[in-house]
Amino acid sequence: MNHSRWKSARERKALREYAEPAEIEAERAEIRLAMAFAKAVYDRRKALGLSQAQLAERAGLTQAKVSRVEGADAVPTLPLLRRLAHALDASLTIDLGHDHEEVAFVAHPAA
Numbered sequence: 001m002n003h004s005r006w007k008s009a010r011e012r013k014a015l016r017e018y019a020e021p022a023e024i025e026a027e028r029a030e031i032r033l034a035m036a037f038a039k040a041v042y043d044r045r046k047a048l049g050l051s052q053a054q055l056a057e058r059a060g061l062t063q064a065k066v067s068r069v070e071g072a073d074a075v076p077t078l079p080l081l082r083r084l085a086h087a088l089d090a091s092l093t094i095d096l097g098h099d100h101e102e103v104a105f106v107a108h109p110a111a
Contacts (some may be wrong), residue, residue: 003069011098018070028062029101032101033096033101034072034075035072036101036102036103037069037072037074037076037094037103038069038070038071039103040092040103040104040105041069041070041084041105042070044088044090044104044105044107045066045068045070045088047107048088048089050067050093052067052070055067055084055088056088058087059083059084059086059087060083060087061080061083062084069084069100085105089107089108090106090107090108091105091108092104092108093105093106
């Protein structure tokens, strides 16, 4: 087959020539969610001007754990979510739609 005739999976999917198996789509959704959470933690930490070590201290975690969270390498538990939201002085909002995931830390108003 000539290389010019090859199409990527994304191109075939766009042309409705290919549908990913449900397991792969589910795994992609999980990865997108983990990455959205990681980015939200990173963005809020940077907005506060904190280092990973400072955030870890505020949350009662290790710097390595914060690094794993920001690298989307850790699956956060509900207690971890609460600790991070408190340490980041924010509320955590998670919107799980059929075709999108949105994670945001909303800063608490100044008292």
